[in-house]
Amino acid sequence: MNFVSLEFAVLLVVVLSLTAIFRDALARKLIILSASCAFYAYWNWRFLGLLVFVTILDYYISVLLVKSNIPKQRKFLLALSVISNLTILGFFKYFNFFIDSLNFGLVPLGLSLPELKILLPIGISFYTFETLSYVMDVYRGRTEPARSLVDYAVFVTFFPRLVAGPIMRASNFLPQLYRGLHFSRDNFVLGAQFFAQGLLKKIVIADTCAVLVDKVYEIPWFYSSSTVWLGVCAFAVQILFDFSGYSDMATGIARMFGFELAMNFNLPLTSQNLTEFWQRWHISLSTWLRDYLYISLGGNRKGEIRTYFNMFITMLLGGLWHGASWNFVLWGGLHGLALALEHWWNRGKPIREWTLLRALPGALGVFLWVALSCVFFRSSSMSIAGTVFSKLLFIDPVGVNWFYLPAFGYLVIVLVGGFVMRVTEFDFSTLDLSRPYILPLIASEFLFAFLFAAKGISPFIYFQF
Amino acid sequence: MVKPMSSQAPLKTKLASRLSHWGQTILWLLVFMLLFEIGLRTLVIKPPLQVFKPGWGMVPVDNAYEVVGYEGYAVTHYAGNGEVRSPFTDGRSVVVLGDSTTKGAEVPDSQKYVNRTEQILRERGVKADLCNLGSAERSIADSVYQAPVVIEAYAPEVVVVQANLNAFEISLEADRTNHFAFGPNGSLKLVHRNVIPDANRHNIVASSGLLSFVAYRWQFVRASLVTSYPVLFPNEPPDDSVVISGQAKMLAMLNALREAYPNSKIVILVISQVPKVPLERAQPVSWSSHEDDLLVAGLRQLNWVTVVYPSPAFQQRFNQDRVLPRGFFNSPPNLGHLNEYGNEVVAGVLADALEAILR
Numbered sequence: 001m002n003f004v005s006l007e008f009a010v011l012l013v014v015v016l017s018l019t020a021i022f023r024d025a026l027a028r029k030l031i032i033l034s035a036s037c038a039f040y041a042y043w044n045w046r047f048l049g050l051l052v053f054v055t056i057l058d059y060y061i062s063v064l065l066v067k068s069n070i071p072k073q074r075k076f077l078l079a080l081s082v083i084s085n086l087t088i089l090g091f092f093k094y095f096n097f098f099i100d101s102l103n104f105g106l107v108p109l110g111l112s113l114p115e116l117k118i119l120l121p122i123g124i125s126f127y128t129f130e131t132l133s134y135v136m137d138v139y140r141g142r143t144e145p146a147r148s149l150v151d152y153a154v155f156v157t158f159f160p161r162l163v164a165g166p167i168m169r170a171s172n173f174l175p176q177l178y179r180g181l182h183f184s185r186d187n188f189v190l191g192a193q194f195f196a197q198g199l200l201k202k203i204v205i206a207d208t209c210a211v212l213v214d215k216v217y218e219i220p221w222f223y224s225s226s227t228v229w230l231g232v233c234a235f236a237v238q239i240l241f242d243f244s245g246y247s248d249m250a251t252g253i254a255r256m257f258g259f260e261l262a263m264n265f266n267l268p269l270t271s272q273n274l275t276e277f278w279q280r281w282h283i284s285l286s287t288w289l290r291d292y293l294y295i296s297l298g299g300n301r302k303g304e305i306r307t308y309f310n311m312f313i314t315m316l317l318g319g320l321w322h323g324a325s326w327n328f329v330l331w332g333g334l335h336g337l338a339l340a341l342e343h344w345w346n347r348g349k350p351i352r353e354w355t356l357l358r359a360l361p362g363a364l365g366v367f368l369w370v371a372l373s374c375v376f377f378r379s380s381s382m383s384i385a386g387t388v389f390s391k392l393l394f395i396d397p398v399g400v401n402w403f404y405l406p407a408f409g410y411l412v413i414v415l416v417g418g419f420v421m422r423v424t425e426f427d428f429s430t431l432d433l434s435r436p437y438i439l440p441l442i443a444s445e446f447l448f449a450f451l452f453a454a455k456g457i458s459p460f461i462y463f464q465f
Numbered sequence: 466m467v468k469p470m471s472s473q474a475p476l477k478t479k480l481a482s483r484l485s486h487w488g489q490t491i492l493w494l495l496v497f498m499l500l501f502e503i504g505l506r507t508l509v510i511k512p513p514l515q516v517f518k519p520g521w522g523m524v525p526v527d528n529a530y531e532v533v534g535y536e537g538y539a540v541t542h543y544a545g546n547g548e549v550r551s552p553f554t555d556g557r558s559v560v561v562l563g564d565s566t567t568k569g570a571e572v573p574d575s576q577k578y579v580n581r582t583e584q585i586l587r588e589r590g591v592k593a594d595l596c597n598l599g600s601a602e603r604s605i606a607d608s609v610y611q612a613p614v615v616i617e618a619y620a621p622e623v624v625v626v627q628a629n630l631n632a633f634e635i636s637l638e639a640d641r642t643n644h645f646a647f648g649p650n651g652s653l654k655l656v657h658r659n660v661i662p663d664a665n666r667h668n669i670v671a672s673s674g675l676l677s678f679v680a681y682r683w684q685f686v687r688a689s690l691v692t693s694y695p696v697l698f699p700n701e702p703p704d705d706s707v708v709i710s711g712q713a714k715m716l717a718m719l720n721a722l723r724e725a726y727p728n729s730k731i732v733i734l735v736i737s738q739v740p741k742v743p744l745e746r747a748q749p750v751s752w753s754s755h756e757d758d759l760l761v762a763g764l765r766q767l768n769w770v771t772v773v774y775p776s777p778a779f780q781q782r783f784n785q786d787r788v789l790p791r792g793f794f795n796s797p798p799n800l801g802h803l804n805e806y807g808n809e810v811v812a813g814v815l816a817d818a819l820e821a822i823l824r
Contacts (some may be wrong), residue, residue: 006694113690224787235802387746400787405794436489444497451505451682 004203009036016256019181028181032257036157040123047121051157052087058082058131059152062138062145074139081135087130092121097324123163125321127156134170136292143171151177160253162192164246166264166284173259182258182288187441189433192248194252197428201245205410207454209238212404214350217378220387225401228391234407235378236371237414240268269415270422272354272362274335274342274369289318308344312336316321322377327385331376338369356423367415436443498675506674510536510634510681513543514668520614520649521546522601522607523662532674534799535681537793544619551580556592557823558619560729563606563627564734565776567599571802578803581812582819585638587659589816590709591823605718606636610643623772623822624726626817631755633715645718647793653717666671691776701797712763717736723769730822732771733763734815739776739790740783752780775814782810 001008019028061081062417067191068074090098096115103112132156137143146152155173209219216223216231244265251261268281278286294314300307312333319332352358371391379385390396407440420426513529525531525549531541542550549568561567561579569577579597586593596619600607608626615621626632627785639656646654649784670676691698723731753776764772779790790807792798803811 007692096613160650211797219742219744219746222742282582389533400789400798402792403794403800405795436486437493440494441495443494444501450686451501451678454684 001039029150036159039159043122055153055156059089059137059149065138066145078139085128085132095323097440127167129167160250166262167288176259186433191252191255193442196442198245198248199449203453206238206242208406209234212407224401225391225394225397227402233371267418270418271366272359277366308340311340327376334373338356345374502675505678510677512671513678517664536796539571539573540653556594558621559595559623560619560621561597561625563599564603565601567627576808578811582815604636605693606643606645609721609725616691621729624729625732629735725816734773737776773818775811778810778814
């Protein structure tokens with residue numbers, strides 16, 4: 001079920017109404033849980049079983065972890081959870097990638113293994129990471145286990161963020177759930193604002209950029225170098241606004257129920273270096289990778305070389321998390337390499353405070369790096385990526401010139417607007433929501449989205465992960 | 466006595482404060498709507514007010530203008546009868562009938578192919594007055610129905626009809642005001658549904674850029690809703706698009722056109738949706754449209770029709786300058802209406818054909 005659909009609007013209205021009518025905490029949780037299951041089953045009801053299995057397994061493992069004082073037993077339980085989750089993720093997401101890569105190696109021997117027809121359960125990468133982090137946190141004693149299976153199930157399946165994040169931590173979500181749903185005018189207005197803002201980002205900016213990006217990445221050879229440059233830069237904006245748009249909508253919907261989700265994007269294109277970029281881009285994934293992978297690998301505790309290596313491996317696996325393809329591995333690897341180089345270059349230097357003038361050149365460099373590395377992210381094959389780079393390097397500059405003004409306009413607005421917001425430290429949630437211009441402003445945002453939505457709304461990019 | 470009064474006072478104040486708040490909210494809403502209206506009216510859409518004229522149907526009022534900025538950006542000025550204004554009003558009369566491509570939607574008056582053709586002919590010493598009666602979705606049936614008033618107003622020496630296969634197909638759609646119907650013996654009949662449109666209703670929407678744009682957007686949203694949720698639209702009429710099979714029906718429609726303009730030379734201008742760009746670089750870009758190629762081949766067998774087919778000229782221009790005939794700064798290349806280059810190419814080939822006829 002897509003946020004931008006009639007069925008979702010109906011679901012949301014029904015769930016809001018029911019939760020407002022029924023005051024009992026358990027009833028409210030059960031309503032949200034049922035809605036989440038319906039939301040998930042709408043895509044493919046068969047995968048609901050998988051979600052239920054993972055939820056029950058990890059809940060009872062966490063219960064046993066708390067009861068057990070024997071280190072070996074606790075380690076076994078942790079290993080059971082990690083192996084089960086990663087096996088499920090590995091089978092559904094990476095099995096064919098593994099077979100495909102193996103077949104490439106077997107070509108000289110004339111051998112070939114058959115691939116399986118496997119559908120990717122939507123959101124599996126997100127909920128697997130959530131359940132994994134929950135069990136690891138319980139194991140490490142960083143979080144209390146959920147009070148009941150229903151509480152835990154609501155945490156895992158909470159529908160606004162079930163399929164594409166933000167990746168929540170139990171320590172953040174469960175206390176809010178115990179406190180209970182909190183309906184208020186301010187929550188509703190702020191939720192509507194977040195939703196409208198996300199809608200604008202997705203169906204106006206990201207989908208408009210997609211018009212150019214889709215064409216450029218479909219037949220890059222047909223276009224001139226300048227058009228391909230514009231397309232490549234537009235994709236950086238598209239992916240940011242597609243995903244942050246989804247996160248805003250999820251945050252908005254959750255807010256209507258009184259939940260605060262973690263911030264997932266914080267003006268990443270204003271970052272003065274790559275390290276800062278990854279602290280501001282898909283924050284819930286970056287912090288997850290840092291806390292559960294980078295630190296588990298040893299972090300920066302095992303010497304300089306090992307630190308760089310850990311960074312590289314973390315980003316490489318982060319790339320692989322996005323998709324089962326060498327394109328994503330390469331993309332992650334490039335970011336890992338760049339991060340390691342940046343840390344090596346800056347070693348021993350003090351961290352510079354962010355100021356507009358100081359940050360501009362760095363931000364431009366970060367933007368170019370993000371846009372260029374995303375060529376691997378977006379290209380459907382290495383051959384397409386090669387053609388795109390040949391155009392970018394003006395090796396084959398001739399082609400149709402298409403100066404797509406809306407994409408260029410949004411590119412400028414996004415870059416300039418980001419800096420303006422950072423300099424002024426603008427935050428909508430700090431406004432007085434009772435002012436008379438607030439509701440007309442939100443209504444205008446919805447109207448703008450209706451009027452200027454790109455024709456043909458594309459699915460959210462991160463749904464495929 | 467005092468107590469109730471003191472409890473009423475805060476209630477009054479509260480009510481006044483509430484009313485004031487909502488009054489300000491409405492004012493703010495009006496301010497935002499006004500900003501939308503100004504922006505849309507200036508940059509995106511300002512339709513002309515229309516009037517119903519017997520024989521002509523709904524046409525823009527005399528000397529109206531229209532702003533359209535969906536794909537490109539254009540201001541179109543109208544003379545009487547919905548005719549797009551041209552710089553010259555004297556000379557031998559040539560009427561150009563067609564759809565929004567002929568009207569030159571999305572390109573300014575100076576770039577519309579009809580005006581450019583007129584200009585080119587004048588430069589070559591042929592004094593012709595090209596009257597642009599292009600209107601969105603005009604069909605062959607519309608051109609036949611309007612023939613008496615067109616002849617009375619312009620007495621055209623030449624009638625140019627811009628039509629590809631679609632113009633023939635939509636002429637057979639029974640829900641259109643003017644359409645053709647075939648009798649059991651295969652005879653052709655022009656049907657005119659005598660429904661006088663409500664010009665006032667149209668003009669209420671047309672007087673506002675915001676309302677016009679909302680109506681325009683709603684078409685797409687509604688179409689997408691009809692596709693996604695057919696159960697919500699049980700009374701939606703079935704798609705009545707007609708696919709013409711065989712040449713006999715088309716020939717009958719062409720004969721109707723010929724009979725409608727008995728004293729004029731007929732020129733058929735076929736503007737194809739080309740090129741087709743393959744996904745693989747190894748394959749060549751295709752400049753032919755199978756349907757239109759067949760149409761042109763059939764038309765060329767008729768000795769009373771002059772056929773103008775600009776596709777080869779589009780290809781030549783592409784090879785020379787790598788420019789496509791369609792696509793603007795706000796639309797994908799090769800989709801939608803003719804752009805500046807497309808209009809220029811069409812004007813060139815049409816001027817050649819008209820020069821040969823008028824000399």
